[in-house]
Amino acid sequence: MPSQSVEVSATAGISAVPDAIHSRLLDELWRESCAATYGLEHVQFREILERVGTAQNFGLAPEATASRQQQVNYFRGLRFADLVLARACANGHQGAWEHFLSVYRQPLTRAAIAIAGSETLGRELADQLYAELYGLTTRDGVRRSPLDSYRGKGSLMGWLRTTLAQRHVDHHRRTRRELPLDNPADGNEPQAAAPEPQKPASELLHLSKAIEEALHQLAAEERFLLAAYYFDGRTLLEIAPLLRVHEATVSRKLHRVTGELKKRIVRNLQAQGLSKAAAQEALGADPRDLDLNLKKILQFSLPDAFTEKAVPIRGMQ
Amino acid sequence: MNTTSQLDLHPDADSLNAFAEQALAVPEREQILAHLAGCSRCRQVIFLAQQAAAEAPATQPTKQPATRFWSWRLAWVPATALAAALALVVTLHPWRTPQMPELAKAVPLNESAAPTPAPKEQAVAGAAHKPVQALAAKSLAENDEFAARRRTPEELVQQSAPSAAPPAEPGASASSAGKGQAFLPSSIESAPQQETTAQFQPEPVVAAWQQERQQATGAYSASADASQVSHKSMRAEAYTSHASRQAATAGPRMVQQSQSIPASSFEIITQQQLAESVASRKANLPRLPSGLAAVSWATVRHLTLEIDLAGTLFLSDDSGEHWEPVARQWTGHAVEVRAKTGLSGNTAPAGVFELKNDAGSTWASADGKTWSAQ
Structure with missing residues (x-):
């Protein structure tokens, strides 16, 4: 019975996709994605579905168990045409590659030029990615293509752009050893001679602790907003689409977050025994006197949340 | 909440892209946001990708209006030629009135010899021309030699004889040919001014053709030296004659004159x-x-x-x-x-x-x- 198989699958965790889903969805999705055009058989298509679904736990939290409807919803949200094309290319299907090149070659080159900021570097970047996508890199004697890692959550073009950006940023950091954000934790940047603190060390300690607690209380979106705006110097217009709001809303959010942060710091200082006036006065301290690693404070990712290993940054490890 | 540093682990491109495209579920989105808050590398990646995505569609809409704009600008060229031809026709109307019905039938014969007309011009030509036009088009299309006669005056000049190629002035002919359309209105309105931009000495057959064309349209100026008419002015003439034919108001000779330009392999008329x-x-x-x-x-x-x-x-x-x-x-x-x-x-x-x-x-x-x- 289909319901039984779903139940069995649910109890078995995320290791398998229920057969009931496959029997109905597989044919439908197989037809919709034109997988046959690129020589993908039902079996291969089913394997792709299983790998994609289980790798992301159907878009749910790692500890959650996907219901049948959640699995259906998850598969329905995938871009199967792009996914099938990517897998067919990774498998070396000639027709898929011809289609891929005809559709994505020019946009990808333009994107690479835009990312690199130079036509020469951009074309070089695009060519390198093409070589990787084509599977010129081998591991254990097997051709590996990054297209295998595409899971169809976003568009294939967007995935290509993001991959290009990753390659560019990693290359830039490897070769230039320059970071857009100051990273005091790495200890490589020359530290300017610190002036004598104008406030007592105890007061600065209280302030640092209050700031750290206040930042911890912020939501992930608020921390991202502060980092993008104040650390990276991004504009409201750049931040807005990532937060799915208008730039004016970003401005209001920013104003609200900074105001709320200030209030929380004062409250935290008061909780530490300072009067309100003393807490207000403590806010006027020179930030350079504070021993705070704001970047680390702003980071609250769960361990093992992401599987991709970053390219090691030479000289920074 | 675990505050372990995640600087050595990053979301993959698929997740970052899905985040940027708003394709993530809330839990995944919160995870990515939390990572982005502390990872300058991933922030840089996502902003760069977003910038590249924004530039691609941004270039297309800006190009399309530009193309439209220029296409409309170019559309003014035949329109201006038509207006000039109409002005000439109005002036010459009493003199040519007896031949008007015949001309209206003869006009479509050479319609394809000129550049593509504007729809407005076609409307002016009138539906009465269609039978003759169909007959002429059929006969002309079936014959390559006739097809050669549909070419522009410039092509005919180049084809009529090898010696007709523009010599002498270095780099002049190409530029004048390339800019011909841009200067078209002025070249139509004042043929003598073309002497200042004359780039080569045309062959006698070209000069004669020019002279005949200008006499027929009444636009010829006595002061104009036909032997110095530039390549550019010939194109202007082509547009003018075309517009005149479309208007069906010029003399019947216009049809014949363009037909009488010889093909290179066939004849040379002195x-x-x-x-x-x-x-x-x-x-x-x-x-x-x-x-x-x-x-x-x-x-x-x-x-x-x-x-x-x-x-x-x-x-x-x-x-x-x-x-x-x-x-x-x-x-x-x-x-x-x-x-x-x-x-x-x-x-x-x-x-x-x-x-x-x-x-x-x-x-x-x-x-x-x-x-x-x-």
Whole structure:
């Protein structure tokens, strides 16, 4: 019975996709994605579905168990045409590659030029990615293509752009050893001679602790907003689409977050025994006197949340 | 909440892209946001990708209006030519009024010889021209030599003889040809001004053609030296003649004149012959006994042959003073008569005239009276 198989699958965790889903969805999705055009058989298509679904736990939290409807919803949200094309290319299907090149070659080159900021570097970047996508890199004697890692959550073009950006940023950091954000934790940047603190060390300690607690209380979106705006110097217009709001809303959010942060710091200082006036006065301290690693404070990712290993940054490890 | 540093673990491209495209579920989105808050590398990646995505569609809409803008700008060129031609026609209207009905039928014959007309111009041409237009188009399309006559004056100049290529002024011809359209309105309005941009000395046949064209349209200025008319002005003439034909208000000779430009592999008509022909025509309007407009004509020495719209061939041995019809010895509808002469124009070899019907078949005649199939 289909319901039984779903139940069995649910109890078995995320290791398998229920057969009931496959029997109905597989044919439908197989037809919709034109997988046959690129020589993908039902079996291969089913394997792709299983790998994609289980790798992301159907878009749910790692500890959650996907219901049948959640699995259906998850598969329905995938871009199967792009996914099938990517897998067919990774498998070396000639027709898929011809289609891929005809559709994505020019946009990808333009994107690479835009990312690199130079036509020469951009074309070089695009060519390198093409070589990787084509599977010129081998591991254990097997051709590996990054297209295998595409899971169809976003568009294939967007995935290509993001991959290009990753390659560019990693290359830039490897070769230039320059970071857009100051990273005091790495200890490589020359530290300017610190002036004598104008406030007592105890007061600065209280302030640092209050700031750290206040930042911890912020939501992930608020921390991202502060980092993008104040650390990276991004504009409201750049931040807005990532937060799915208008730039004016970003401005209001920013104003609200900074105001709320200030209030929380004062409250935290008061909780530490300072009067309100003393807490207000403590806010006027020179930030350079504070021993705070704001970047680390702003980071609250769960361990093992992401599987991709970053390219090691030479000289920074 | 675990505050372990995640600087060595990053979301993959798929997750970052899905985040940027708002394709993530809330839990995943919160995870990515939390990572982005502390990872400058991933923030940089996502902003770079977003910037690249924004630039791609941003370039297209900005280009499309530009293309539209320029296409509309270019559309003014034939429109301006049409307006200029209309102005000329209004001026010449009383003089040419008796031939107007015939002209309206003759005009579409050479419609395809000019650049693509604007829809407005086509509307002006009128639906009454369609039968003749269809007939002429059919006959012209079936014959490559006729097709050569549909080319622009510039192409005809280049094809008529190897020696007709623009020499002398280094780098002048190409630039003038390339900028011809841009200067088109001014070149139409004032032919003498073209002397300042004249880039090469045209062949006599070109000069004669120019002279004939300008006389026919009434736009010729006495001060204009036809031998110095530039490549550019020829294109302007093409537009002008086209616009005039579309307006169906210029003289019937316009159709014939463009047809009388020789193809390189076929013949070369000397300047003297053309000048004589033009002079005789202007002095003898109207000419054909049928009262119909001539669609094609040819002259060798004192012999002149003309075909009217009905396909009747007329012969004149006194430069158009008197005409006599030639008995039909060909099949179909005669659509063109041409003259074949030697390079000097002094000899008249056998088969000096050539006649084509609407099926593309050819007949030759030495005296214009007796025709034999070829």
